[in-house]
Amino acid sequence: PQWQFGMSTCAVAGPELVCAFSEHGQWSLAGVNTATGRCESRPLPYTEISALRAAGRQVVFIAASPRQMPALVSFDLDSGRHTVLRESASTSLADDDISVAEPVSYPTPGGMEAHGFFYPPRNHRYRAPAGERPPLLVLSHGGPTAATGSGLNPRIQYFTTRGFAVLDVNYRGSTGYGRAYREQLDGHWGVVDVEDCTTGARWLAAQGRVDGRRMVIRGSSAGGYTTLCALTFHDCFAAGASYYGISDLEALARDTHKFEKHYLDRLVGPWPANPQTGHPCPAALASIPSAQAARYRERSPIHHAERLRTPVIFFQGREDKVVPPDQTERLASALRRRGVPVAVVIFDNEAHGFRRAENIERALEAEYFFYARVLGFTPADDLPAVTIDNLSD
Numbered sequence: 215p216q217w218q219f220g221m222s223t224c225a226v227a228g229p230e231l232v233c234a235f236s237e238h239g240q241w242s243l244a245g246v247n248t249a250t251g252r253c254e255s256r257p258l259p260y261t262e263i264s265a266l267r268a269a270g271r272q273v274v275f276i277a278a279s280p281r282q283m284p285a286l287v288s289f290d291l292d293s294g295r296h297t298v299l300r301e302s303a304s305t306s307l308a309d310d311d312i313s314v315a316e317p318v319s320y321p322t323p324g325g326m327e328a329h330g331f332f333y334p335p336r337n338h339r340y341r342a343p344a345g346e347r348p349p350l351l352v353l354s355h356g357g358p359t360a361a362t363g364s365g366l367n368p369r370i371q372y373f374t375t376r377g378f379a380v381l382d383v384n385y386r387g388s389t390g391y392g393r394a395y396r397e398q399l400d401g402h403w404g405v406v407d408v409e410d411c412t413t414g415a416r417w418l419a420a421q422g423r424v425d426g427r428r429m430v431i432r433g434s435s436a437g438g439y440t441t442l443c444a445l446t447f448h449d450c451f452a453a454g455a456s457y458y459g460i461s462d463l464e465a466l467a468r469d470t471h472k473f474e475k476h477y478l479d480r481l482v483g484p485w486p487a488n489p490q491t492g493h494p495c496p497a498a499l500a501s502i503p504s505a506q507a508a509r510y511r512e513r514s515p516i517h518h519a520e521r522l523r524t525p526v527i528f529f530q531g532r533e534d535k536v537v538p539p540d541q542t543e544r545l546a547s548a549l550r551r552r553g554v555p556v557a558v559v560i561f562d563n564e565a566h567g568f569r570r571a572e573n574i575e576r577a578l579e580a581e582y583f584f585y586a587r588v589l590g591f592t593p594a595d596d597l598p599a600v601t602i603d604n605l606s607d
Contacts (some may be wrong), residue, residue, distance in 0.1 A: 224267035227291055232256075232273050234263040236390035238317060239329055240364060243273075245291065258289070260295060261315075262363040268601070274299070278365025278446035280314040288371065292421075305368060310338045313374035315364035315382070320417040322386070326398070328410035329391060331364050332418070333380040338521065349589060350424035352415050352451070353382040354433035354440035358407060358481070359396055372578055376593070379424045385440070403481035404513035408443045412450040428452055428589050432581065433459060442515040442545070448524045453588040455581045457529045457535045458566055461516040461545040469538060483509055506518040512542060519548035525555035525605065527584040529577050531564030554607035557584055 224233040229455030230245040241263040243256040262284070267274045271291045276282040286299040315331040322328045335348045342348065351373050362382045370380050384390065385407040387399025398406055411431060430453045433441035433585035438459015445454045447460040460466050467478050478597045511517045526549065530542040542558065559580050561573045568574050576598070583597045588604060 220265070222266045223264075225266050225273065227268040227273060228271055230291065232268055232291070234266050234275065236361075236433070239361065239384055239388075239390045240317070241390075243289070243480070246276050252277060256294070257293070258287075260287070260321075260365075261480070262365040268478060278363065280364050281309065281312055281366055283366045283368070292318065299592070303368075305366065306376070307371060308338070311336060311371075311375055312366065313371060313380070316382075317364070317368050318414075320414055322406075323409055328383065328385055328414060329388070330383040330385075330414055331362065331422075333370055333374050333382070333422060335374050335377050335425070337375045337377070340377075345599075347378045347422065348377055349427040349428035349430070350415060350418060350428065351378045351380045351585075352409050352411050352431040352454050353380060354385065354407065354431065354437040354444070355383070356433070356435040357388070358385075358399065358403060358436040359387055359389060359439065361390045369578060373582070376582065376595075379418070380415050381418060383411050392501075401483060403478075404439065404443050407440045408448065411440060411444050412448045417452055424456075426510065430454060430585055430589075433457065436460065438537075439515075440520055442522075442526075443513065445524045446515040446518050453525045453527075453585055455527045455529070455584065456542070457568075457577070458531060458534055458542070460537050461514060461541045463510045463514045463603055465541060465552045467510070482513065503513075516545050516548070518554065519545060522549060523554055525584070525588045527557040527559070527581060527600070527602075529559050529568075529580075530561070531568065532560055533561045535567040536566040549605050553604045555588065555602055557600050557602045559600065 221267055224231055229248055231248055232245050234241055234243055240261040242255055243263055245256055245259055247254045260279045262278040263487050265276045273289045273291060276284050277285055277287045283305060284302045288299050289296040292534050306448050313333040313336040315333060318325050318332045361384050368497045375379055387396055387407055389396060404468050415429045418424045423486050429451050431451045432455035434457035438456040441454050442457050442461055445451060457504050463478065463482060515522060528542045528546050530539050532539055546556050546558045559566065559577060564573055568577060579597050580600045582593060587602060
């Protein structure tokens with residue numbers, strides 16, 4: 215779905231319509247002959263393809279694979295050869311330290327199925343004690359109708375090289391598994407996405423692949439909302455990390471930016487608008503049917519802070535206009551007053567989504583430090599300390 219500006223999954227290249235398509239969450243390239251309608255696969259060593267453009271018989275796109283970070287790639291349709299024009303970044307990880315994405319599917323409540331990518335811990339220099347199962351980090355992607363991919367992700371490898379297993383969830387509602395799968399989130403945001411994260415974690419624990427007592431969850435933006443809902447309404451995880459996550463759906467409906475102002479109408483339910491301006495109208499809340507008004511509050515962690523007893527670390531940009539800092543500060547204060555272990559890391563020079571390398575590094579190290587303290591292990595890294603309120607030594 216064209217949720218973002220500049221997306222492109224097809225291009226005209228002479229007599230062919232070249233298209234990138236997703237099957238079971240992994241991307242491929244194909245050409246469709248416009249005269250005969252015949253579709254021919256174009257084999258490439260990539261599992262993520264985006265931003266497709268064509269000029270003559272040359273196709274250019276951004277691609278990644280489980281062992282390669284995103285790169286700008288040119289593909290000659292006549293010769294079948296591809297060339298890497300520019301890499302987005304390089305990594306110093308050795309091949310035998312890279313944890314390769316394993317596509318997984320598992321049953322969910324109601325007889326449905328959810329999908330994701332599982333990464334076992336991997337570091338050739340170390341071995342876990344015999345019989346010990348690894349802790350699990352569950353990732354809930356943003357969007358929420360976006361998707362996670364299987365391309366090499368340094369943030370995931372940061373944790374897998376340090377002994378964590380990772381489950382990157384493409385919960386119901388994600389792109390890449392068909393329209394029917396994506397539409398399962400309609401009206402159910404904050405419910406089915408959360409179920410798929412908790413169910414996936416328990417499924418891995420039941421298989422003996424991870425330690426069910428040491429499971430944590432993290433997400434950013436909409437994924438932060440899924441994370442906070444999982445911690446508030448379920449007893450599954452030992453800790454969580456929210457990156458500029460949504461805690462108040464009513465505030466989001468009133469304050470979000472113009473491009474997504476009606477997003478929640480489909481994901482949660484209609485929100486009233488001022489008939490003069492078309493903008494969300496908080497004064498009209500009383501006119502919403504009681505069941506509809508209750509749904510926004512029922513699914514907002516800020517209104518159920520008394521149920522959240524799990525340690526949480528919050529990351530927030532001071533200049534965020536999409537999810538204003540007030541959402542983080544209100545929930546963190548409520549938890550702090552109740553004695554729940556909580557940490558808050560604010561970046562004054564960041565908005566929605568961190569951009570500065572030093573801040574990204576600081577956030578990653580702080581998150582790892584937080585998990586180490588809560589789960590009770592000593593990290594091998596010499597990490598900067600993070601102030602955690604209500605957590606005794």
